Amino acid sequence: MSEVGGVSEVSSAHFTYSTNSTTYHFNNLLPSLSTDSVLYAESVFCYKPIDLMNFLLLLLGLAIVLIFLSVVIVQQGTVAVITVFGKYARVLRPGLNFKIPFIEVIYRRISIQNRSVELAFQAITADQANVNFKAMLVYSVLNQEEETVKNVAFKFIDEASFMQALIRTIEGSIRSFVATKRQSEILALRSEIIEHVKSQLDTLLESWGYHLTDLQLNDIAFDEVIMRSMAQVVASSNLKAAAENEGQALLITKTKAAEAEGNAIQISAEAEKKASQLRGQGVALFREEVAKGMAESAKVMNEAKLDASLILFSIWTEAIKHFAENGQGNIIFLDGSTDGMDKTMKQLLAVQTLNSSIESSGIITPPPISGKR
Structure with a gap:
């Protein structure tokens, strides 16, 4: 229980303060001690002591807050960069981690998963034709090593700056390649364009802590006038090819028909020859038989003495x-x-x-x- 007391005696040379169990005596006070000073002394000694239980609860609450502030949970596929007073300190891996409250600060959380971005830009060929590209870029953090994560965290001021640098670098690489080629060659050089970009970006992205996983040119289109002219060229080529194929087909048909007709004539001639031979043999045989019959008839008639x-x-x-x-x-x-x-x-x-x-x-x-x- 808290004790409550009061001033029981006040004089210029003696001051007495009493509580329920204790009496405090102050002697030899200065003769000039005023009444205001005495009242001040009473206010100092007449306080309400702090309860021990409340103090323990306060300490427990502070401990819980400190523990809560020191616990850091890092999601899978993510790492956290810790700084101490603005300077890089360490990297927190996925899972349950701890930090020193108010001293260690999470500077940035970095995803190590694959990320994609779509690009749309225009380039000009060597013969001054406009080419419109639509591409998709897939990239990721190179690895989870501390130096790589440090580069990713501190090379650029923010993610937007990195994306701007990456997109402009890819666009510039493709434009420089397309500028050396003619419009008629571009559609057949899709894989060469991708290889050219990757060869130029791999080293640069590694210095930034990233890796270019894939680059796809989803669409390569020209201006409408060029597209119409290309369609006409393709149509003409198709018509020419169709005419050549039709002529070849007709030639083959005629050749085969002539061969078939010749074979038919040859077969017919051979058959006619054989038929003629057979007919001749038949006529000769017929004549022979007729002659024999007539000879026999004449012999019979002569024997019978008939005309x-x-x-x-x-x-x-x-x-x-x-x-x-x-x-x-x-x-x-x-x-x-x-x-x-x-x-x-x-x-x-x-x-x-x-x-x-x-x-x-x-x-x-x-x-x-x-x-x-």
């Missing part, structure tokens, strides 16, 4: 019958009398005799001109 003209008459009537049955609407003028038969038979016998004499002598003569029907 051989009956054989000719039979052949004549058979021929007339055959003409009538197989005429197929054709008109055949034929003398059907006995004299006509005799005259026709004599002519046939004369032709047969002439052909036999020619075959036996081996002389080739043109076929006789047939008479009128």
Whole structure:
């Protein structure tokens, strides 16, 4: 319990202060001690003592605040740079870390994950054609080593300054490469442009503590006038190629058709030749058989002592019958009398005799001109 007391006696030479358990005596005070001085002395000694429990609670609260201020949690994929009175001190890794409150300060948190940014800019070729580029850049911190993190934290005043330097450097590198090439060459040099930029930026970015992971040229476009002219050139080339292909196709078709026709003619000629041979053999065989039949008939007729003209008459009537049955609407003028038969038979016998004499002598003569029907 707190003790409350008061001044019990005040004089110029003696001052007494009493509490519940203690009495304080002050002797030999100066004779000139005034009443105001006595009241001041009473105010000094009449205080309320601080409770011990409250003091302990205060100390506990201060300890909790200090512990809270000293704990630092760093997220995965991130590191924190610590400075002491503005000077670099150390790097905090992902997880639970501690720092000295009010002395160590987190200067900057740096992400070590991949980051991307899109670029859009224009370049001019050697033949003064405007080329519009759209690109995507992927970059990251080179590694988690202390020196690398220190470069990332202190090389640039802020992230915006670094991005501005990076973008302008890439644009300048691409523009310097495009300026040495013609407009017609640019579309075929996409990979060469990327390799040129990477070769120039790798060393520079490493000195900044970064690494260029990927650079993609998503779109390369020209002015509208150039695009129209390029489309016309492509269309003309396509038409020319189509005409050449069509001509080649037609040539191949004609060649194949001619070859096929020649083969067909050759096959037809060979077939006709073979057919003619077969027809000739058939006619010769037919004649041979007819001759044998007629010889047999004549022999039989002679043995029977009959006139051989009956054989000719039979052949004549058979021929007339055959003409009538197989005429197929054709008109055949034929003398059907006995004299006509005799005259026709004599002519046939004369032709047969002439052909036999020619075959036996081996002389080739043109076929006789047939008479009128």
